[in-house]
Amino acid sequence: MPETSHLRLAEEYRVIKRPILKNAFNKGAVPVDKGNLVMVTSSIEGEGKTYTALNLAMSIAMELDCTILLVDADFTMRSLTKTLGLETETGLVDILHDKKRDMGDSILATNIDRLKILPAGRKTRNPTELLASSRMAMITEELSRRYPDRIILFDTPPVLAATETASIMHHMGQVIVVVESSRTPTDVIKSCIAHIDDDKVIGMVLNKSRFHGKTGYYGGYGPVE
Structure with a gap:
């Protein structure tokens, strides 16, 4: 990717993150419960x-x-x-299965000082039940309250493609919906939004939109009206 594209992409994500940060630390107009728990999803x-x-x-x-x-x-x-090449690492699935497992043992440091990763962990046949469990509720509550200076960002399944998304959504404060420009039909987007809990702060990111004839990765961030 050319240097100008890297710079543009970095600036676009600065725009995206600003309202998320305000909501995460209750610096927005309205306080957001568990605003530092943020899920990134899509319609499909x-x-x-x-x-x-x-x-x-x-x-x-x-x-x-x-x-x-x-x-x-x-x-x-x-x-x-x-x-990220972390298929062999333990992760969230292992923590949900084993109540004695310390979450800190599965959180991985990166070469970016303030960024840590919690992989998915081992494969499972019952993702919905795991994410709907009381242990998941306890984990998200602990993450939200124990680390007030930390944002916890969850990469989750698409809303309309997996039942487990609704299970994890209940624990979140903010929901970011990624929409592929010129691909996702409007009725699909509306259906996705209708599946999101009313008490969540919803933002949308327009992905792969075009700027001046060139393809970019971000087209806009904004609340859902």
Whole structure:
């Protein structure tokens, strides 16, 4: 990617993260419960949610006053885990299965000081039940309250493609919906939004939009009206 494209991409993610940070630390107009728990999702597969989650996490890690934990909560595709080459590492699935397992043992440091990763962990046949469990509720509560200076960003399955997304959504404060420009039909986007809990702060990221004849990865961030 040319240097100008890198610079543009970095600036675009600065724009995306700013309202997320305000909501995470209750600096917005309205306080957000568990605002530091943020899920990145999409309507359907292939819209770039994992790419967006990873780039957003790296951008947030550049902040001076907060840290970021990026969690792979898409237990079926495990795209984030695969992208980072962490298939053999323990992760969230293992923590949910084993109540004695210390979460800190599965959180991995990166070469970016303020960014840590929690992989998906081992494969599972019951992702919905795991994410709907009381242990998941306890874990998200602990993450939200124990680390007030940390944003926990979850890469989750698409809303309309997996039942487990609704299970994890209940624990979140913010929901970021990635939409692929010129591909995702409007009625599909509306259906996706209708599936999101009313008490969540919803933002949308337009992915793979065009600028001056060139393809970019971000077209806009904004609340859903």
